[in-house]
Amino acid sequence: MSARGPFQDKPSLRVEALALSRGGRVLFEDLSFAAASGAYVEVQGSNGSGKTSLLRALAGLLRPRSGVIAIEGVDEPAVALHYIGHANALKREAKVREHLHYWAGLLGGAPSEDFVSKMLDLGRVLKLPVRVLSQGQARRLALARLIVAPRPIWLLDEPAAALDASGKAVLNELIASHRASGGIVVAAVHEPLGAPPSQTLRVSR
Amino acid sequence: MSPFAATFRRELALLWAGGGALAPLGYFFGATMLVPLAMGPDRALLEVAGPPLVWIAAALAMLAMLERLFQADLEDGSLDQMLLSPAPLELIVFAKGAALWVAIGLPLAIAGAPVAIALQAPLERVPLIVASLALGTAAFVGAGLIGAALTASVKRAGVLLALIVLPLFAPPVIFGASVASGEDVGAALTILTACALAGAALGPIAAAAALRLQAE
Amino acid sequence: MFAFLANPARFMAFSAWAAPVLLAGALILFAAGIPWALFYSPPDYQMGDTARIMYIHVPAAWWSMGVFAFMVGASFVSLVWRHVLADVAARAAAPVGAVFAAICLVTGSLWGAPTWGTWWEWDGRMTSMLVLFVTYLGYIALWSAIEDEERAARLAAILCLVGAINLPIVKFSVDWWSTLHQPASIMRSGGSAIHAEMLGPLLTMAGAYLLLFGALTLMNMRSAIFRRRVENAELRKAQS
Numbered sequence: 001m002s003a004r005g006p007f008q009d010k011p012s013l014r015v016e017a018l019a020l021s022r023g024g025r026v027l028f029e030d031l032s033f034a035a036a037s038g039a040y041v042e043v044q045g046s047n048g049s050g051k052t053s054l055l056r057a058l059a060g061l062l063r064p065r066s067g068v069i070a071i072e073g074v075d076e077p078a079v080a081l082h083y084i085g086h087a088n089a090l091k092r093e094a095k096v097r098e099h100l101h102y103w104a105g106l107l108g109g110a111p112s113e114d115f116v117s118k119m120l121d122l123g124r125v126l127k128l129p130v131r132v133l134s135q136g137q138a139r140r141l142a143l144a145r146l147i148v149a150p151r152p153i154w155l156l157d158e159p160a161a162a163l164d165a166s167g168k169a170v171l172n173e174l175i176a177s178h179r180a181s182g183g184i185v186v187a188a189v190h191e192p193l194g195a196p197p198s199q200t201l202r203v204s205r
Numbered sequence: 206m207s208p209f210a211a212t213f214r215r216e217l218a219l220l221w222a223g224g225g226a227l228a229p230l231g232y233f234f235g236a237t238m239l240v241p242l243a244m245g246p247d248r249a250l251l252e253v254a255g256p257p258l259v260w261i262a263a264a265l266a267m268l269a270m271l272e273r274l275f276q277a278d279l280e281d282g283s284l285d286q287m288l289l290s291p292a293p294l295e296l297i298v299f300a301k302g303a304a305l306w307v308a309i310g311l312p313l314a315i316a317g318a319p320v321a322i323a324l325q326a327p328l329e330r331v332p333l334i335v336a337s338l339a340l341g342t343a344a345f346v347g348a349g350l351i352g353a354a355l356t357a358s359v360k361r362a363g364v365l366l367a368l369i370v371l372p373l374f375a376p377p378v379i380f381g382a383s384v385a386s387g388e389d390v391g392a393a394l395t396i397l398t399a400c401a402l403a404g405a406a407l408g409p410i411a412a413a414a415a416l417r418l419q420a421e
Numbered sequence: 422m423f424a425f426l427a428n429p430a431r432f433m434a435f436s437a438w439a440a441p442v443l444l445a446g447a448l449i450l451f452a453a454g455i456p457w458a459l460f461y462s463p464p465d466y467q468m469g470d471t472a473r474i475m476y477i478h479v480p481a482a483w484w485s486m487g488v489f490a491f492m493v494g495a496s497f498v499s500l501v502w503r504h505v506l507a508d509v510a511a512r513a514a515a516p517v518g519a520v521f522a523a524i525c526l527v528t529g530s531l532w533g534a535p536t537w538g539t540w541w542e543w544d545g546r547m548t549s550m551l552v553l554f555v556t557y558l559g560y561i562a563l564w565s566a567i568e569d570e571e572r573a574a575r576l577a578a579i580l581c582l583v584g585a586i587n588l589p590i591v592k593f594s595v596d597w598w599s600t601l602h603q604p605a606s607i608m609r610s611g612g613s614a615i616h617a618e619m620l621g622p623l624l625t626m627a628g629a630y631l632l633l634f635g636a637l638t639l640m641n642m643r644s645a646i647f648r649r650r651v652e653n654a655e656l657r658k659a660q661s
Contacts (some may be wrong), residue, residue, distance in 0.1 A: 023568075023569055024569075024570070024571075024652075024653070024656060025656065025660065056285075056421075059285070059288075059289065060288070060289075061285055061288055061420050061421065062420075062421050063421060076291070078291040079291050081289060082289070083285055083286075083289055085282050085285060086282075087280070087281050087282030087285075088281070088282060089281055089282035089283045089285065089286050090281065091215075091219060091277075091281070091283070093219065093222040093223070094215070094218065094219065094222070098215070098218065101206070101211070102211050102212075102214075102215045103286070104206065104211070105206035105207060105208055105210060105211025105212075105214075106208045106211050106212065106286060106287065106290045106292075106297075107208075107286065107289060107290055107291075108208075108290075108291050145286070351579075351580075351583055355563060355576050355579065355580055356563070356566070358567065358572075359566045359567060362566065365559070365562050365563065365566050368555065368558055368559040368562055369559040369562075369563065369580060371555060372552045372555050372556045372559070372584070372587055372591065373583070373587055375552055375591050375594065375595075376587075376590050376591060376593075376594040379594045379595065379597070379598045380594065380597075383598070383601060388601055389601060392597075396594075396597075400590075403590075407583075407586070411579055411582075411583050414579055415576055415579050418572055418575045418576055418579075419572070419576075421572065
């Protein structure tokens with residue numbers, strides 16, 4: 001059973017004439033796209049082209065130089081977005097299940113230990129500290145945030161990094177069911193994840 | 206569990222896992238030990254000058270805990286998740302500060318009792334010294350949040366952090382030392398309370414503003 | 422006027438002539454004020470000729486605080502409107518203010534030596550000035566420590582505002598502390614009341630310091646803007 005219900009209003013994401021710069025360097029200007037409920041946007045671009053910065057700007061972490069980022073059709077704007085960046089946001093000394101409980105409290109959701117264990121194959125390591133996890137397990141734990149807190153829009157930065165074939169399969173399953181519930185997924189990838197995207201966005205100067 | 210409670214619990218657990226108050230207490234006792242080594246063991250001199258020096262040791266011990274306060278969160282992506290919480294960042298930062306005070310500040314305050322006695326404070330003054338240290342370490346935490354947030358992206362920021370934070374430590378030290386030396390205790394405690402409250406209120410606000418900039 | 426100067430190109434054109442003019446004005450005022458202060462003003466009835474150092478010490482004290490107030494204004498503009506010139510102005514003013522604070526501390530020490538027989542006197546004002554000096558150092562150090570200039574500007578602006586809140590609290594605390602520890606202090610660093618005859622040289626020196634601050638800050642801003650232009654050009658070259 002999916003831990004997230006269908007999203008009642010149809011979420012939508014609209015970006016107009018977005019300009020971003022980092023460290024004095026202009027990454028891109030005048031980027032526009034729109035994503036409707038159920039969309040999967042694949043963001044492509046060479047290294048350093050600004051894929052990460054785009055996702056961070058969409059997440060509200062990075063202030064754009066100019067342009068509009070509009071998120072509509074969400075019940076509560078404060079809990080509209082998930083951001084899974086390169087870093088997993090894990091604390092080495094804390095246990096896996098402590099992370100689930102922390103994220104549930106911090107982001108607003110339920111730890112869903114059983115579901116997470118089954119879905120992401122973390123049952124064996126639930127009570128272990130993060131420092132004993134492999135890269136793949138750590139990445140899967142980071143992805144558990146998507147399950148713990150239901151949010152309509154997912155911003156994923158190279159989510160499949162360090163994942164093996166079964167991990168990628170689970171990721172695809174998560175994305176598919178999220179889209180089926182009406183959510184939106186924006187993912188920056190180096191190679192295709194699996195399911196074909198509803199649109200592709202190339203980021204370059 | 207609310208974002209505040211979740212953050213508070215996690216910070217307590219992480220501080221505990223990181224050795225808890227052991228290192229700061231060691232620093233506290235070690236710095237205290239230097240006082241008679243520098244001043245000589247003359248009791249009369251220590252009776253006059255000794256008790257307020259507990260504040261220097263407490264300030265140093267607190268400083269030592271500040272450098273990694275937000276650095277780790279910035280590096281491992283935890284700060285991003287805090288920014289995505291429905292709770293305002295100010296509240297989450299306040300929760301971190303509260304955990305730091307409970308896990309480190311209060312133990313320092315309690316350890317102030319044997320330290321004050323070692324520095325020849327009269328016994329009847331010791332409970333007030335402990336109370337003043339509890340308030341003073343709260344003010345130190347408030348100031349420390351600001352310094353740690355401003356320097357979160359700087360490698361080996363210890364000295365810079367101290368430089369920023371020490372002017373903010375001055376008022377609590379002044380009033381706390383006054384309690385320790387028994388001068389104008391009532392007024393000093395009142396103002397020290399105000400310092401603690403101001404630190405608790407303003408520290409998270411300034412720190413959150415700085416952290417948002419660090420996350421960009 | 423600020424809106425007019427907010428354009429960097431116009432600012433550079435303005436400061437190209439304004440900085441030397443201010444510097445010349447400062448030198449003239451110092452040339453007038455220092456002899457007036459040292460030779461032609463009345464000696465202080467309590468401390469005699471050594472009090473003449475007051476004419477260097479007091480304006481330095483005033484303007485070390487005035488410069489910080491300027492930085493607070495610039496920091497506020499920097500945070501609210503994110504204007505590059507406000508960042509540059511705050512950073513440019515800081516070393517000037519720090520030097521004024523240092524002059525105040527050193528002259529205060531020199532004043533105290535023959536007067537009180539000690540090379541340093543922990544009275545309320547000097548202690549507060551020391552805290553201000555350390556605050557300046559922290560501000561300057563923070564700018565240097567952060568690579569991203571925009572981020573450094575905002576963080577330094579926050580630090581400056583925090584300092585602005587802290588400094589009155591420190592002043593209050595230190596005054597409280599000094600009355601506690603020095604109940605009967607006959608000679609305060611302020612000395613006796615200022616006579617009308619002292620006002621002339623004092624205000625001249627104050628004016629000299631102000632013009633010097635203006636000149637030095639404009640010069641610092643100009644070199645900062647030139648440096649940024651060079652860096653931007655290098656950056657463009659690397660990206661092409």
